Amino acid sequence: MLKLAYQYMRYYKSQTVAIFFSIMLTAALMSGIGSLMYSSRKNDVENSRTLYGDWHYWIKTEQDADSKETDGTAVETDAAAGFHLEQSAKAKIMGELSEPYQIQFLSVDESYRGMLCREIIEGREPEAADEIAADNYTLSNLGFEGSIGDTLELGGERYVLTGIVKSKWNSGADEMEIFVGEGFALEDLPAEEPGSQKIYLKFNEDEKLYEQLEAFRQKYHIPGDVVEANDGLTMYLGGEKPDSIYEIIKFALTDERGNFTYIILKLQSEYNLAFNGMIVLLGVFSLFIIYSVFNISVSKRKAEYAVLETLGIGGGIIGGTLVLELWMLFLAGYPLGCLLGNGVLRMCYQRLAGVFGNKVIGGGKTAVSITDRIAVQEGAEQGRKVLESFGLSGFHVSWGVMFTGFILLFLGLAAAGFLTVRAVQRHTLRETMGGDVSFFKGRRKIYSRRGVNLANAVVQKFMFSNKRRAAGIILSLSVGGCIFLCTTYMVENLKIHAEMSLKSDDGLGSEYRISIQSDCLADTIPESAVNEMEKIPGLAQMHASKYTLGELSIEKERLSWKEYFDEANKDSYFAEHYGGICVDKGNAAYGIKYGVYGYDTKMIDDLEDFLLEGEIREEDLEKGNKVIAVANMDGQGNYDFYGIHPGDMVTVRVPKELSCPPEVLKFDSKASDYVEKEYEVAALVSRPLAKEDNFLCVNGWEGSNIQSLIMTNRQMEENYGITDYSIVNASPEYGADTRAVSGRMLKAVKDVPKAVFRDYAAAIEAQKNYLRQQQLFFYGIAVILLVISLFHIMNSMNYSILARRREYGIIRAMGITDRGFYRMILRTGILYGILADVFICVIYQFVLFGLMEYYLQHVVQFLHLTAEVPAGVLVLIMVMNVAVSAAAVIIPARKIAAGEIVREIGG
């Protein structure tokens, strides 16, 4: 059997080479992309360690509790109990300050610095009671301009700076931290939670983290509510027990909230669907191509297999021969393909590192939530360096993907072999030996009597006599085009989404942002400071926004978001500061906390890009005193504003004075403390453009739902008497001295209490770079898939033409000229191309477009899918299909024309 398989391979050299290359190319594609995704994930894990710290969970304990279990020094690995603790660290909260910023004083142990990436980068650890260490971000915002050894005044006391600590990079970086020694006098400072401490735990990552945590908790009797996970890191390592697939599907089918999107999103979050799904899809694509190429090869020798069967060789042996042949080629081609794919991607990995990284712009998330911190806190230059270092921790070969691909293709090829045998056995031996008899099934028309060109009729008959083969060719002709169209659609929308995300997350995607780091409404940027900033030379644009906190009144029966708000209400910050986000007002209505923003003309105009319903016109807003509402987006990308639409009225209360006592923000003080107004909703939008980050957009609630009502700055003044600003966004002119511009801006707000200046230049640049990488990558993959399917098309067409060698020979013998012959063959190719074009259009318009829209809108959650495939790309694909088909038929046609008629017809 092995010998027979080998002999077949040798005899049908061109087919053997075609199968070998299809195996090699698809293996290269699958293993290469698998490794790229795996590397990106690995790098994300490593980057997350840097960003969020190298720890998995922290436990809050009481410092003075005399228990070894909670001391933090006693925790140790206990394999018998079911956990392997690799490292632990301890941080004692020695005190807190609320003025001029929220600052914590921490005393930490040695391992803390390594695990939380807070090493002393200059100087030494503080030891004495009046010694401190802090990071540059804290020091610069405190207005400290000295160096190590200089003193700094805090809370009325003077402290000596002994060291500079590496800046904290995670998203909670607004909390400023000052490090002190053990001897720090706690009673000197007011503290909200004196005496508490955090123990950071790092378990063995080769085992399931949630199981180890559970074992750890059981051993030390730790209640679940004092444990917090390092989500930024554990999301990659499985910090929580995933729901079973059965449970996910059961919920989707049985619960009224469950649907298909739920399954997709759940599989994505619990089982990394994007990665595993892509590998499976590539595997299926590979199998399709290999099977198709193999099938063509086998169809050339079906008659021979029938002869073998006639000679008494069973189907099992023939199938075995086929499978052996495939496996031999597979064993040679697969490793070579893996080598090729991994080798090529390793070489260009540095350029593509950000493609699958978590730092890419994601739906419903703040685009610069991670990266901006680095840039902001380390300074633009250093931030850029840090960003550049991301994704460069190396290319990792994904052995798992290669192994999965190997098994998938190995078994798939065996199935392909036996399927082929079954296809042969479906006909009688006589039929198989005799060739194609499918023409009889056609209509018995006499074409020549109807004035039909017989050459055309012959072409059509050849093309469609075997409908399965015709469908296969049209399908493979269309695969590349469809993939390219989908890629283009995605990339076009990705560009728009990225641009809109930047706009909505930091306000117009501007490089500079000044905001107030305070949860007191009275802390604002004075109008005079904004007017001064406007005069700064080198600023291309500047937009100042006003803000106040409000409460929107919603009838109880309208609120379909109760579960969401119940979750928000549980947040202790909201409970403490506002008495909850959504509060039962007892009058058949809920009061929901809303940010009320005032935008300038340009920002109002730019909201048009985010428009869901209604009309946005500044003069209309002011004339009718209307508002724009930001709709809530659910986890599946659907928008809703409690069933309220443009034209409907909403009632909003805001504190009468910005300098109100904190209690007023709970909106349960006396009515005279508030201004209550009714507004007509002019429009619904999906995102605000500028957003605060001290009131509602805190503690991870700054995601897709930012409860906001927007009006013009003038309306804010007229309705509430607010003249000062809360947020300023600005961008320098192209080529301007950015250092000088940012310096002037800082100077302008130097005397504004709690004003924080942020430079997003590096973060924006990084995002744009990632976007370019993504575009390049997706187009690259589409082109590779296109090349593979072109290879397949060439092979299929070549076969379909050469299989009719004899018939074409007869036609030539009957007196068709070479030109007529080429024209006839070309007609075949062009017809295939046109049919493929029609197929692409239909399948794209009615199936793929819908799928892509669904995927981008509900799964990836792109903002507004407004981009279409450019007409040029569509035309290019159409023309390319026809050109490729024509080229694919002309090559074998030339071969036939060059041959002698006598040989062709076997006469």
Place this chain on the structure above:
Amino acid sequence: MNILEFSHIEKIYGAKENQVRALCDINLRIKEGEFAAIVGTSGSGKSTLLNLAGGLDKPTKGKILVKGKEIDSLTRKELTIFRRRNIGFVFQNYSLMPVLNVYDNVALPVTFDRGRHVNHKYIEELLRELGIWEKRKKYPGELSGGQQQRVAIARALANKPAILLADEPTGNLDSATTVEVIGLLKESCRRYSQTILMVTHNEAIAQTCDRIIHIEDGRVARPRTAKDPVKDPARDPAGSNGTRHAFPGKGGDCVC
């Protein structure tokens, strides 16, 4: 008048050690209206000679004149057009287009020359004459060997060619059908004043022709007329003496 002339024709296949001399110094003239049979053993070069006559193949050396035109001097396109207007082919394996029904198979060569202006009356006449009018909508695969060969003959005659080249047209047929087919060819030859050059390895069939050309080892053996007695009993299994036309069928059957 000679319609077909071979002078010093040589045909060599392959190269170097694989060289095969199929024809060697062939000199032959076929008169207009003649029904000539080319006979010889397998591999003697009969079919090669026929293919060269039809311009399906090119000689290595020598000149072939068809209707006074040297076909080797024609361009590919000229030769193709010349062939379809002047020469009809009938092959042993019928060489019909499996995707076209009987009618369209016959009309196919006409459409190459005249586009849609097909003389349907003539095609109907041909099909009726050949007894396959009722089968006109059938596909070749649905016909018997004899019926397929009739279709092939009809196709060859469709353009009213001056020369009909038939390569073992009865090779796959039973004896009764063989008689019919040869009769049809002779009738066509008479009715349309056609010249027929037919390859056969059946001496008895050759006896029915005006002239027999013997090819042996790529050379014309000796010009003979059909009146010459057959001397080789192996080639005359029916034992005919040349005065009777015997057509051996498959398996040694003999029909007179």
